[in-house]
Amino acid sequence: MELTGDVFVGIDGSMQSDEAAAWALKELRGTGHALRLVHVITPAHLEIDDETELRQAGEELLTSLSSRLSELDAAHPEGASGTEIRTEVVVGDAGEVLSDRAYDAGLLVLGHHGAGQVNSRRIGTVSFGLPGHALSAVLVHTAGAGREFDDPAAHPVHPAPGGGVVVGLDTSEYAGVAALDAASFAVRNGLPLRLLVGIDALSERTLAExxxxxxxAWLREEFPGLEAEVEFLPGEPAALLIQASATADLLVMGKRGLGQFEAMTSQLGRTSSAVLSAALSSVLLVPYRRDPRLRKREPRD
Structure with missing residues (x-):
């Protein structure tokens, strides 16, 4: 994953969103881009609720988190990265605000669920709906056994379950772009890459292989030192990816991009929607982009 702009993180005061922000901070090391923390206020009764009081509470929330993140960054074995941390409190609809911020973002990061779903495995409504509307890549972060705020001397990168990076591979160019970002993330974090191919979804096994x-071979050429393998598994693609997410450090998928306000299921596709709902690991959803490296990929006829 190669960041081309600032990383925006939706913050709602939950442990999940705090962990998502710490994950993003680590990915930003050495990129020169900023970490943008956005807290969205959605008053239940605009005429009754005190907007000034809500804004102050939001600003205090972001100030406290920013301080924790700066301490985490400074404690890194290589020293502080100098990543700029910016904060913003906005009144509005969380999905609309974050979708707007994602217009020119390098990445949008969300916690798996929000403050109202403590210890829940169920994905939050914003985290499920927003990836289909955002024009940028979206990372839905799921906290695993370890924590991003754990001692950085012991865990200078992300806590690793050990399953590596998994990317769903098919013949589409969406999958090609997703594979590039998956390989980039794997190399940067010293993780193996698994290219997962559901053979039942393809018409000819020999051609698919x-x-x-x-x-x-293409990815190994683009990323020297990449540790990668292909797995051919029988079964429905969504089920295979969900199963792989149980031990994965990150699951990467391509997503369609038909326009900011089209139906979420149209943009993500049925497989991506199903995986996002049930994945046990963090999920990176990558939109299509023109990448010159795709020219070296074998023609997909």
């Missing part, structure tokens, strides 16, 4: 092996 040849193309997947071609993709593997």
């Amino acid at each position: 040849r193309k997947a092996q071609g993709d593997l």
